Structure formats: structure tokens, C-alpha cells
Amino acid sequence: MRVLLTGGAGFIGSHVADALLDRGYETLIVDDLSSGRRENLPEGAEFRPLDIRDGDGVQAVFREFRPDVVCHQAAQTSVAISTREPLRDADINVLGSIRLLDAARDVGARIVFASTGGAIYGEVPEDQAADEQWLPKPVSPYACSKYAFENYLHGYRAEHGVQATILRYANVYGPRQDPHGEAGVVAIFARRLKDGEPIRINARRALGDDGCVRDYISVRDVVRANLLAIDGKLEPMVMNVGTGIGTSTGTLARELHKTMSSRSEIGHGARRPGDLERSVLRPHPDLAQGLVPLAEGLRETAAWFAR
Ligand code: NAD
Numbered sequence: 687m688r689v690l691l692t693g694g695a696g697f698i699g700s701h702v703a704d705a706l707l708d709r710g711y712e713t714l715i716v717d718d719l720s721s722g723r724r725e726n727l728p729e730g731a732e733f734r735p736l737d738i739r740d741g742d743g744v745q746a747v748f749r750e751f752r753p754d755v756v757c758h759q760a761a762q763t764s765v766a767i768s769t770r771e772p773l774r775d776a777d778i779n780v781l782g783s784i785r786l787l788d789a790a791r792d793v794g795a796r797i798v799f800a801s802t803g804g805a806i807y808g809e810v811p812e813d814q815a816a817d818e819q820w821l822p823k824p825v826s827p828y829a830c831s832k833y834a835f836e837n838y839l840h841g842y843r844a845e846h847g848v849q850a851t852i853l854r855y856a857n858v859y860g861p862r863q864d865p866h867g868e869a870g871v872v873a874i875f876a877r878r879l880k881d882g883e884p885i886r887i888n889a890r891r892a893l894g895d896d897g898c899v900r901d902y903i904s905v906r907d908v909v910r911a912n913l914l915a916i917d918g919k920l921e922p923m924v925m926n927v928g929t930g931i932g933t934s935t936g937t938l939a940r941e942l943h944k945t946m947s948s949r950s951e952i953g954h955g956a957r958r959p960g961d962l963e964r965s966v967l968r969p970h971p972d973l974a975q976g977l978v979p980l981a982e983g984l985r986e987t988a989a990w991f992a993r
Pocket of ligand 1: 692693694695696697698699716717718719720721722723736737738739758759760761762763778782800801802803804854855856857858859864869
């Protein structure tokens with residue numbers, strides 16, 4: 687199996703890269719190192735520094751490597767940046783992705799796409815979990831660009847027979863997580879708790895409440911979903927990768943505080959404009975078994991940040 691992995695120097699991509707190399711898949715990592723780091727790349731991995739917006743560069747890499755599968759993790763991943771610079775977000779997440787899609791069509795490769803369940807469904811009411819049948823209601827430019835590229839994948843499948851799996855991740859956490867990404871709160875808390883700096887629970891509605899509710903999923907579960915998709919074992923085309931469990935920022939803060947035996951103070955902050963109050967996904971049944979419990983995943987993450 688020949689896998690071209692974009693974003694393999696990033697948080698999630700580097701864990702996928704580790705797993706692909708463990709399996710002995712021939713893997714080529716493409717990344718422009720804009721938010722990823724060289725030290726995240728697994729030892730011995732084949733790496734091509736390349737911006738996916740460079741159409742000629744993308745075509746050349748595909749012609750040379752001729753992947754069976756493209757695992758597309760590279761993206762502008764910050765909701766805040768997408769709001770400030772929507773054109774830049776769309777340039778990478780839509781136009782860059784289309785360049786990959788054209789190149790994949792030309793060599794007959796399948797695509798696995800890292801989309802976002804955390805942002806695409808919008809507000810999820812209390813006691814409910816969004817399943818794949820929910821109509822996406824993207825609000826941020828980031829969610830709009832991810833959903834736009836999902837639609838290109840549907841279009842290219844109908845028009846050109848390009849096979850694709852769309853994985854809509856919930857809030858992913860784990861070792862190597864970057865505080866600036868889509869769901870950086872675990873990384874932000876872990877760093878501050880380690881250094882004894884205060885942390886803050888931003889309000890969901892009013893100052894002093896327990897904060898927004900999110901569906902936190904371990905990067906290990908996200909890697910497992912990617913491997914199944916890369917192996918062509920996932921049907922249908924769109925799948926949620928979440929846990930179905932909602933956790934408030936306050937619960938997350940206290941759990942990490944305990945795990946890290948931290949002396950940091952836990953305080954409260956104002957609501958951040960634009961934050962969804964509640965986002966919880968119903969995991970696709972094929973991906974719902976054997977998920978890493980939050981306490982266990984946080985222990986692994988805390989141990990990594992402690993180092
Ligand atoms: P990350 O920022 O750690 O990884 C993204 C990688 O893409 C980085 O290595 C970066 O250098 C690379 N990249 C960015 N722009 C590029 C470009 N123009 N050309 C080539 N490489 C480029 O983020 P992550 O959290 O690992 O996210 C991986 C994927 O998962 C992204 O597509 C993201 O949108 C998606 N996602 C993440 C989460 C989450 O909770 N972290 C949730 C939903 C979806």
C-alpha cells in the first residue's frame with residue numbers, strides 16, 4: 687500500500703504517520719511545516735516539504751510516488767485565523783485541497799479526508815448528539831471551507847468515480863497537540879498546569895458557569911479510524927469520529943488538574959464570542975467500540991506534556 691499523507695508533521699498527521707510506518711506501508715509525507723514540526727516526523731519517514739497550494743509541485747509528487755491512497759490531514763486548522771483571514775483559510779482548505787483531488791483523480795488514488803464534526807454541525811442541543819444525517823450548519827469560515835471540500839469529494843465521486851472517505855472528527859486531544867489548533871484547550875491547560883500557571887474556564891453563557899461542552903476524543907481513536915479508512919474498510923462515505931460523551935471545560939480542567947497533581951489555580955473567564963455552547967457527535971457505529979476513556983487519554987497526554 688502506498689500512502690501519500692499530507693500534514694504528517696502536525697499533531698494528528700504525525701500519529702497517523704507513526705501507525706503507517708509501523709504497518710510497513712510505503713508512506714510519503716507532504717507538509718509545508720507552517721504549523722507542523724520536523725521533530726514530529728517519524729524517524730526514517732520519507733518527507734517532501736511542499737505547500738499543497740503549489741499545483742505543479744503537487745502534480746509532480748503524485749506522478750512520481752503514484753499513491754494508492756491520499757490521507758489528507760493538512761489544513762489551516764485555526765477557527766480564529768479563519769475568521770480573521772477567510773481568504774487564506776479557503777486558499778489552503780478549499781483550493782489547496784482541490785489541487786490534491788485533481789492529482790488523486792489523475793493517478794486513480796482514493797482519498798481519506800480529515801473534516802470536522804466539531805465545527806460543521808453548529809450548535810448541538812442538550813441531550814442530543816449530532817449524527818451524520820444532521821444537516822451541517824457551518825458558521826466559521828473554517829467550518830465552511832471544510833464542508834465545501836466535502837462537497838467537492840461528493841462531486842468528484844459522482845463525476846469522476848474518485849473514491850473518498852470523509853472523517854468528521856470531534857475535539858481531538860493527545861501527545862504533540864498544538865495549543866493553536868482547532869481544539870487546543872487540552873494542550874493549553876496541560877502546559878499551564880505543568881508550570882503552575884493559572885487556568886481559566888471561559889463561560890458557556892454566564893461568568894462562573896462550567897464552560898462549553900465538547901466531545902473529546904483521543905488521537906489514538908482518530909488514528910484507528912484513519913487506518914480503517916485507508917484500508918478501504920469503512921462504508922459509508924461520511925463518518926463521525928467522536929465518543930458521544932459531552933464534557934464541560936470545567937470537568938476537563940478539574941480532571942487534568944488532578945491527573946497532573948497541579949498547584950495551578952482554576953479561575954473563570956468571559957464567554958468567547960463565536961464559541962459553540964455545545965458540540966457532541968454520535969460516533970459512527972463501526973467506530974464506537976473500544977474508545978479510549980477520557981481519564982486514560984488525559985493521563986497519556988499529561989505524561990507527554992510533563993516530559
Ligand atoms: P496541525 O496544525 O497540527 O496539523 C496540520 C498540518 O498541516 C501541519 O503539519 C501543517 O504544517 C500542515 N499544513 C498546513 N497548511 C499546509 C499547506 N498549505 N501545505 C502543506 N501542509 C500544510 O493540526 P491537527 O490538529 O493535527 O489537524 C489535522 C487535521 O484534522 C486538519 O485537517 C484539521 O482541520 C482536522 N481536524 C482537527 C481537529 C482537532 O481537534 N485537532 C478536529 C477536527 C478536524
